[in-house]
Amino acid sequence: MARLWRRVCCFYITKGCYPALTQRDITSLLIEGGSQVLGSAFTAGIVDKVNFFYAPKILAGDDGFPITAGQGVEYMKNAIKLSGIQVKQFENDIMIEGYVDY
Numbered sequence: 001m002a003r004l005w006r007r008v009c010c011f012y013i014t015k016g017c018y019p020a021l022t023q024r025d026i027t028s029l030l031i032e033g034g035s036q037v038l039g040s041a042f043t044a045g046i047v048d049k050v051n052f053f054y055a056p057k058i059l060a061g062d063d064g065f066p067i068t069a070g071q072g073v074e075y076m077k078n079a080i081k082l083s084g085i086q087v088k089q090f091e092n093d094i095m096i097e098g099y100v101d102y
Contacts (some may be wrong), residue, residue, distance in 0.1 A: 007029075039070035042080060045102055050082065052096045 021029065026063050031046075041047050073079050082098030 035065045035067060035069040039068035042068055042100075043070055047100050049099050050097070054094045054096070056092050 022029075031038065031047070048050055081101045083101050085096060085098040087094060
């Protein structure tokens with residue numbers, strides 16, 4: 001697995017990752033990373049499903065990071081939308097799951 005990780009892991013995710021994954025019969029990939037990694041995955045158009053987890057905690061401060069980095073949209077009407085949304089609760093945490101509509 002470490003050998004595979006070195007070959008397909010990159011700071012920015014692009015559609016070029018597909019061949020390395022599909023050759024190994026990998027059809028699903030969990031992308032868990034910082035705002036630049038997630039932003040690059042959305043920019044590449046390879047995200048088809050998202051799971052957002054929210055915990056009832058307030059961190060405050062002004063040093064936080066956005067969920068994704070990169071080119072944003074100027075108007076809300078141009079934002080990436082989700083469909084098939086499901087909400088699940090795990091004790092006090094909430095998960096929102098949906099499919100990406102580009």
